[in-house]
Amino acid sequence: MMQLNKNELILEIESIKNKLDKNGYSEESKRFKKIIHTFNDATISKIEYIKNLELLITMTNIRYLGDCNIDSYDSPWKWMNTLLQVSTLAIELLRLEKQ
DSSP states (O other), rough: OOHHHHHHHHHHHHHHHHHHHHTHHHHHHHHHHHHHHHHHHHHHHHHHHHHHHHHHHHSHHHHTTTTOOTTTOOHHHHHHHHHHHHHHHHHHHHHHTTT
16 A cells, blocks of 8 residues: 555645646756655655655645646646645655654
8 A cells, every 4th residue: 555655645746746847947856856856766765755755744744835827727826735735645654654
């Protein structure tokens, strides 16, 4: 179950990264790309994995990216809901890792 959630999370992060890049937020996109690379690294330590989950939770906070103008969303609320969904999934994975 945890692997499925991790794969789902990576797909969601890639989607956010692509949308940020397409809309001119290249610095933010690079940060997400680094997290994706870390999550795909089979040799990542548990501590590093937890650090990146925590970083992802911070980055998907509405205060951090909520004001980005993403063309593929017809409402800023839909963008914020996407961020919230990714953050919620990351929090769930973090909780599982810390058990």
